[in-house]
Amino acid sequence: MxxxxxxxxxxxxxxxxxxxxxxxxxxxxxxxxxxxxxxxxxxxxxxxxxxxxxxxxxxxxxxxxxxxxxxxxxxxxxxLAARDGGLHPVQAAFIAHDGFQCGFCTPGQIMSAVGLIREGQAGDDPERIREGMSGNLCRCGAYAGILEAVRDASSDMQREEAA
Amino acid sequence: MNRFDYSRAASVAEAVAAAARPGAAYLAAGTNLLDLMKGAVVTPGHLVDITRLPGLDRIEPSGDGGVRIGALVRNSDLAHDRDFARAYPAVAEALLSGASAQLRNAATVGGNLMQRTRCPYFYDTASPCNKRTPGAGCAAIGGATRLHAVAGWSEHCIATHPSDFCVPLAALDAIVEIEGPGGARTVPLADFHLLPGDTPERESVLAPGELIVALRLPPEAAGFSAHARYLKVRDRTSYAFAVVSAAAMLRLDGGRIADGRLALGGLALKPWRVKAAEAALMGRAPGPEVFKEAAEAALAEAKPSGEANAFKVELARRIVVRALTLAAAGTPERLPALPASPFAASSFAPGAAHG
Incomplete structure (x- = not known):
């Protein structure tokens, strides 16, 4: 076949x-x-x-x-990154906020965050972001940084869309 | 995963014809089926891909004033459909309390009805299971039974049905539209799933080759929109199956309950509609005493299937009281950040005061 x-x-x-x-x-x-x-x-x-x-x-x-x-x-x-290598806002935010340790879950976390922001249900509400990201586990426990990264990127992307 | 033949159906008739082969299974998103196949829990010889069937991804008014939901509508699309969520808020809340965002984006309405139990002994092919191999015995009985059934079980199977979505659907008298080799028919959701009895391998009324094409909610289902909640206790805050859950819906008229609906999840091998509890609500003014009476009625016939799950009976009573209390307080303008969670901040004030 x-x-x-x-x-x-x-x-x-x-x-x-x-x-x-x-x-x-x-x-x-x-x-x-x-x-x-x-x-x-x-x-x-x-x-x-x-x-x-x-x-x-x-x-x-x-x-x-x-x-x-x-x-x-x-x-x-x-x-996700631009052709010239410029990072996507979610990628940049994960670096800025230390949203990872070993990095294994990071591609999934970032793709999930991009999806979450597109869905437009969470905004920058921490509880809604945590709930919306609950399908992504991080065994290093970098959740605090991940949450801040997603909040930040979400605000950045909304500002960009508004501009 | 076992080897299988794959075919993609272009019409319902083509799908039904292809599924007539012994060992065939329908494939929609596959979020449950592929997981089971990876564990060799099920080994279909032929997958009939129904994801391209035309017209089954629509949410549309049904002729009688209700709503018709195509079997291929994705869980997240249904939960976030503004009109649907406004008319049937407990259904939206139940959907959003289930699985993860990734799974809800893929999983379909029809697949939700067809998902298999999460009994760990069913998943463990080294354990005997009467669902997998009729007559083999049940390793759950006498095993680790903390999450097993406290209603409707038999000496052959004590598993529970895992769906959140089906719980409010059962309360709202949903109808399942089916097509198959013998033509089209409809079945009330309340009769769709089978209790284990002597044949736990038979899980629904579907005959071989039959396919769910849509769900319908009758016109009166929208009458509960102002007072409808789904409440779900789980072992972690998000992305977990229910230990116990309840869909509670009220229609209030002049300070009295004109109609009440109540169904429980996590108790049995099907969504557990409790009409005796609904009867206890009729004509009464909402309040703690009435809700406690309803909770007693709802669990009157409950019976633990193991020592470890006896707590679920009392837990379910309390969840019934709290779900009814929350429903009486009114459907929130926006769903809570943690859908169906008893720990959501907004739930505490009216709901926590039970004895």
């Missing part, structure tokens, strides 16, 4: 031939397209390290079959 598949990944059309439908979106990104920024933590939708945007919405890439997403637009951590 060979299954042709087209994904637009970080703005680039990517054609894949899957010999097996079992490939998850996460494995397609990491093993076939060599975009290893999205991490495989639990591989069961519990830790959020694999969070990517699919058609603009954050999901767990480990719990989606790639074949089911044929035609979708995917944004991963590799696609």
């Amino acid at each position: 060979s299954i042709p598949l087209r994904l637009t990944v970080n703005g680039e059309p990517r054609d894949l031939i899957l010999e097996d439908p079992r490939v998850t979106l996460l494995d397609a990104l990491r093993e076939r397209l060599h975009l290893t920024g999205s991490k495989k933590g639990c591989d069961r939708g519990q830790c959020g390290a694999c969070t990517v945007l699919v058609d603009g919405r954050r999901i767990n890439a480990c719990l989606a079959l790639a074949v089911s997403l044929d035609g979708a637009e995917i944004t991963t951590i590799e696609g």
